[in-house]
Amino acid sequence: MSPTRPRSPVSFLIILLNVVRFAVAIVLVVTCAVIVLALFADIRGLEVNVLPPAFGVNPEAHNNWTLTIPVSVSVEGGRIAAPSIGIERAELQDLSGSLRFPIQRGRLFILNCLLLVLVMAVGVWLTTELQRVLRTVRDGKPFAPSNAVRVRRIAWVLIAGEFVRTMIVYLENSYAAAHFTAEGLRFVARPDFSVAAIVEGLIILVIAEVFRAGTRLDEDQSLTV
Amino acid sequence: MAIRVNLDHMLLDRRLTLTELADRIGITIANLSVLKTNKARAIRFSTLDALCRELQCQPSDLLEWTTEAMDEKEAK
Numbered sequence: 001m002s003p004t005r006p007r008s009p010v011s012f013l014i015i016l017l018n019v020v021r022f023a024v025a026i027v028l029v030v031t032c033a034v035i036v037l038a039l040f041a042d043i044r045g046l047e048v049n050v051l052p053p054a055f056g057v058n059p060e061a062h063n064n065w066t067l068t069i070p071v072s073v074s075v076e077g078g079r080i081a082a083p084s085i086g087i088e089r090a091e092l093q094d095l096s097g098s099l100r101f102p103i104q105r106g107r108l109f110i111l112n113c114l115l116l117v118l119v120m121a122v123g124v125w126l127t128t129e130l131q132r133v134l135r136t137v138r139d140g141k142p143f144a145p146s147n148a149v150r151v152r153r154i155a156w157v158l159i160a161g162e163f164v165r166t167m168i169v170y171l172e173n174s175y176a177a178a179h180f181t182a183e184g185l186r187f188v189a190r191p192d193f194s195v196a197a198i199v200e201g202l203i204i205l206v207i208a209e210v211f212r213a214g215t216r217l218d219e220d221q222s223l224t225v
Numbered sequence: 226m227a228i229r230v231n232l233d234h235m236l237l238d239r240r241l242t243l244t245e246l247a248d249r250i251g252i253t254i255a256n257l258s259v260l261k262t263n264k265a266r267a268i269r270f271s272t273l274d275a276l277c278r279e280l281q282c283q284p285s286d287l288l289e290w291t292t293e294a295m296d297e298k299e300a301k
Contacts, residue, residue: 223266225256 010138014131021127028120035113067109069172071099072190073182096192099176108175115168122157129154143211143218152208159201166193229289230268232261235280250275 073095080090103109129150136144173189180187236246243261247254252272259265260272273284280287 220266223259223264225252225260225265225268225272 008138010134014134014138017127017131017134021124021131024120024123024127028117028124031113031116031120035110035117038109038113066100067103067112068098068100069108069112069176070096070169070192071176071180072096072173072188072192073185074188075184076186077184094190096190099180122161126154126157143214145215145219148208148211148215151204151211155201155204155208158204159198162194162197162201165197166191227291227293229291230260230263230265231287231289232257232276235282235287236261239280241280246276246279249279 075092075095080092081088082090133147133150136142136147169192170189173187173192177187177189236243243254243257247257250257250272252275260268273287276282276287277284
């Protein structure tokens with residue numbers, strides 16, 4: 001199989017993945033630095049009183065740092081209607097969004113940082129694996145034996161990632177429900193499971209099987225004299 | 226694989242080298258070597274035809290079915 005042209009979509013994707021991987025790696029390093037900072041400084045509102053002035057951090061300039069967590073809410077009270085089309089009563093259901101609040105030092109913050117590190121580490125790994133697959137496609141060897149393994153690994157990570165994401169969202173929903181109150185709103189914990197993500201993972205598993213079959217055919221073809 | 230290719234015996238009998246045979250039948254030495262060392266998964270009729278023509282033999286002289294599975298080490 002001949003290599004693809006330099007300006008093909010594959011080459012473009014390889015460059016794009018390089019940029020994404022670089023950006024994620026930078027954020028990963030910054031997050032790790034914030035975690036280390038959080039271990040030594042009082043980050044309630046990021047008032048870094050413990051740090052000596054030599055660090056050059058101005059507490060006033062940084063006291064608006066916030067943490068955002070996913071939340072689900074149900075609306076209490078309030079009437080929704082559409083008189084123009086004859087609907088007297090309607091309900092808002094399954095509302096979800098993000099809740100942003102000033103950073104508080106504690107387990108939630110550290111846990112969120114660690115999750116962010118984990119997600120970004122997986123992101124770096126995923127982009128690296130995808131890049132390796134794309135490089136073989138660019139070089140005209142899409143059925144390299146390692147590709148089937150790589151694609152299968154990516155699929156399993158995506159499937160497992162969806163379960164982990166659901167669990168994390170549920171836990172953060174529970175945290176918001178236990179600690180936050182709002183007028184007319186009630187924070188609830190709701191599992192936000194995406195069947196579509198699992199189906200995507202399964203489709204990628206099928207593609208991995210296609211790669212495996214392709215590898216076998218390619219091997220047969222190369223050993224046919 | 227239980228099909229053995231007796232190309233080395235045929236070459237020895239006819240005092241031919243792999244390179245000479247490869248030149249005569251127009252396939253690469255690498256491919257012919259794959260055949261000789263029993264690594265091949267399949268053989269094209271065109272290759273078999275060219276081999277039989279140059280070696281003046283029948284396909285059955287080149288290919289031999291053995292009951293025992295080919296030793297992996299031998300294939301490599």
